[in-house]
Amino acid sequence: MTSNLLIKAENVGIQFGGLKAVQNVNLYLNSGELIGLIGPNGAGKTTTFNMLTGVYQPTEGTITFDGKKLNGLKPFQVTKLGISRTFQNIRLFKDLSVLDNVKVANHNLAKHSLFASIFRLPSHFAGEAKMEKESIEFLKIFGLDIYKDELAKNLPYGMQRRLEIARALAANPKLLLLDEPAAGMNPQETRELMELIAFIRKEFGLTILLIEHDMHLVMGICERIYVLDHGQLIADGTPEEIRNNPKVIEAYLGEEVID
Amino acid sequence: MKKSKAFWGFLVLALVIYAVVQGMISGGMLDLYYQNILIQMCINVMLAVSLHIVIGITGQFSIGHAGFMAVGAYVSAIVTMKLGLPLIVAILLGAVISALAGLLVGIPTLRLKGDYLAIATLGFAEIIRIIFLNVDYVGGAAGMVVMNMTTWTYAFVAVVITILVIANFTNSRHGRGCISIREDEIASDAMGINTTYYKVIAFTIGAFFAGVAGAIYSHNFFIIQPTTFNFLKSFDILIYVVLGGLGSLSGSVIAAIFLTVVSAYLSNFPETRMIIYSLVLIIVMLYRPTGLMGTKEITSLFKFGKKGGSKV
Numbered sequence: 001m002t003s004n005l006l007i008k009a010e011n012v013g014i015q016f017g018g019l020k021a022v023q024n025v026n027l028y029l030n031s032g033e034l035i036g037l038i039g040p041n042g043a044g045k046t047t048t049f050n051m052l053t054g055v056y057q058p059t060e061g062t063i064t065f066d067g068k069k070l071n072g073l074k075p076f077q078v079t080k081l082g083i084s085r086t087f088q089n090i091r092l093f094k095d096l097s098v099l100d101n102v103k104v105a106n107h108n109l110a111k112h113s114l115f116a117s118i119f120r121l122p123s124h125f126a127g128e129a130k131m132e133k134e135s136i137e138f139l140k141i142f143g144l145d146i147y148k149d150e151l152a153k154n155l156p157y158g159m160q161r162r163l164e165i166a167r168a169l170a171a172n173p174k175l176l177l178l179d180e181p182a183a184g185m186n187p188q189e190t191r192e193l194m195e196l197i198a199f200i201r202k203e204f205g206l207t208i209l210l211i212e213h214d215m216h217l218v219m220g221i222c223e224r225i226y227v228l229d230h231g232q233l234i235a236d237g238t239p240e241e242i243r244n245n246p247k248v249i250e251a252y253l254g255e256e257v258i259d
Numbered sequence: 260m261k262k263s264k265a266f267w268g269f270l271v272l273a274l275v276i277y278a279v280v281q282g283m284i285s286g287g288m289l290d291l292y293y294q295n296i297l298i299q300m301c302i303n304v305m306l307a308v309s310l311h312i313v314i315g316i317t318g319q320f321s322i323g324h325a326g327f328m329a330v331g332a333y334v335s336a337i338v339t340m341k342l343g344l345p346l347i348v349a350i351l352l353g354a355v356i357s358a359l360a361g362l363l364v365g366i367p368t369l370r371l372k373g374d375y376l377a378i379a380t381l382g383f384a385e386i387i388r389i390i391f392l393n394v395d396y397v398g399g400a401a402g403m404v405v406m407n408m409t410t411w412t413y414a415f416v417a418v419v420i421t422i423l424v425i426a427n428f429t430n431s432r433h434g435r436g437c438i439s440i441r442e443d444e445i446a447s448d449a450m451g452i453n454t455t456y457y458k459v460i461a462f463t464i465g466a467f468f469a470g471v472a473g474a475i476y477s478h479n480f481f482i483i484q485p486t487t488f489n490f491l492k493s494f495d496i497l498i499y500v501v502l503g504g505l506g507s508l509s510g511s512v513i514a515a516i517f518l519t520v521v522s523a524y525l526s527n528f529p530e531t532r533m534i535i536y537s538l539v540l541i542i543v544m545l546y547r548p549t550g551l552m553g554t555k556e557i558t559s560l561f562k563f564g565k566k567g568g569s570k571v
Contacts, residue, residue, distance in 0.1 A: 079451035117431035
């Protein structure tokens with residue numbers, strides 16, 4: 001089981017001033033898994049994501065990805081190693097076209113140098129043409145190729161969410177972190193999105209870690225689930241185990257009143 | 260390819276402008292006064308475009324651009340006047356030293372954001388000015404006597420090269436990386452863009468061409484003085500970029516040309532000059548709050564049925 005271990009966080013924690021936002025988080029993902037991370041508001045889910053992607057440096061514990069230690073790496077270095085993410089509050093490059101949004105993420109797969117671009121050497125044209133072709137392929141998967149010249153800010157909300165995933169995918173990740181991809185979507189859109197996630201997972205051989213509030217959805221597609229509450233992992237296991245875990249029920253619904 | 264079409268279009272346009280102006284100069288239709296305005300125009304366009312890559316493309320609010328201009332101006336003046344080397348060497352050396360100054364200033368200051376970066380770059384420009392003010396080798400406060408060597412040809416070729424390099428940079432993966440920093444630095448970082456690297460690159464390229472502009476400037480008048488490069492000069496350059504529309508290359512070019520003409524025309528009314536100049540700025544900003552061009556380019560106006568805006 002540990003032979004195809006992709007990412008492992010050991011005793012990871014972070015402190016903001018005197019506040020321990022997250023502590024003693026242990027989690028691992030094997031290659032190809034689809035794992036959920038759930039918890040009430042303010043439990044530290046996004047903070048955990050930020051630590052995994054290098055936005056925050058954990059103040060304790062270690063994170064290893066694909067045999068390399070992530071502690072101390074900057075977000076762009078983490079992305080180059082193969083972790084890509086989306087954001088809870090959409091962070092597209094609003095004034096860039098849909099195509100250019102994807103091209104930015106495709107940046108590291110291209111090789112042409114600054115010098116080649118400024119002097120318009122042949123490698124620039126070859127590199128840019130390849131980027132364009134690959135980016136359009138990604139847009140096609142998400143049904144966004146018809147909007148490729150539209151500015152990202154003019155897309156409808158659901159499309160913006162899709163574009164974020166397309167952009168994250170264009171960075172060529174092994175591990176994809178999705179921060180509430182279905183937030184604000186209606187049930188129909190959510191279902192389509194889930195099918196899409198299942199599809200890209202198979203197509204690109206991805207490992208996915210997903211934060212989501214929609215219990216129904218998480219229980220439906222995730223193989224294992226981690227539950228965070230007050231910055232600590234309170235449970236992990238299969239959806240079935242989580243559903244019946246008293247600690248999880250307590251975190252979500254509160255304690256039973258005992259007279 | 261559409262981009263190479265724009266490239267050839269630009270070159271042809273540049274050649275036509277050059278031929279017309281050169282023809283008018285040799286035909287005696289433009290006297291020295293107008294030639295001087297044209298050179299001034301070229302210098303301002305270069306300054307505007309070199310700041311555009313820092314503010315408009317990369318979104319880093321730098322208001323110390325006159326500092327880099329001063330480095331280019333003084334270094335090139337030393338090269339021609341003290342070392343006796345030709346002007347072309349002086350321009351290149353001035354630009355390279357200015358780029359190095361940009362690198363040196365950029366690495367520590369570009370971790371600052373917004374207002375803090377603005378203050379740091381302003382401080383840098385003042386330091387440069389004070390240094391030149393106190394070094395007797397370059398004349399101190401009295402200034403340095405420089406021969407008039409700049410011609411319209413030098414100024415125009417420099418402008419064309421500046422615009423070409425910066426447009427080429429912008430329309431590449433590197434330029435897109437810089438634009439993504441302007442749009443959302445956190446997302447840009449998360450998508451694998453080395454934000455510090457690209458900020459410093461943009462800053463260095465900007466400083467390089469400000470240095471070129473400085474070199475052309477210093478050889479256009481007979482004297483350069485440190486007071487020329489004070490923070491008001493930095494604000495002048497900033498105004499070109501903001502008035503043209505942040506993120507629009509052609510916008511900053513148009514604004515620089517427009518304001519050079521306005522201020523040259525207004526020199527006939529010295530009493531009311533600054534009042535009218537300020538009024539023009541206020542009116543433009545009231546009616547075009549995103550600048551003359553917004554983020555659009557002039558080329559996008561000719562592409563019918565196509566949405567502009569992204570091709571910065």
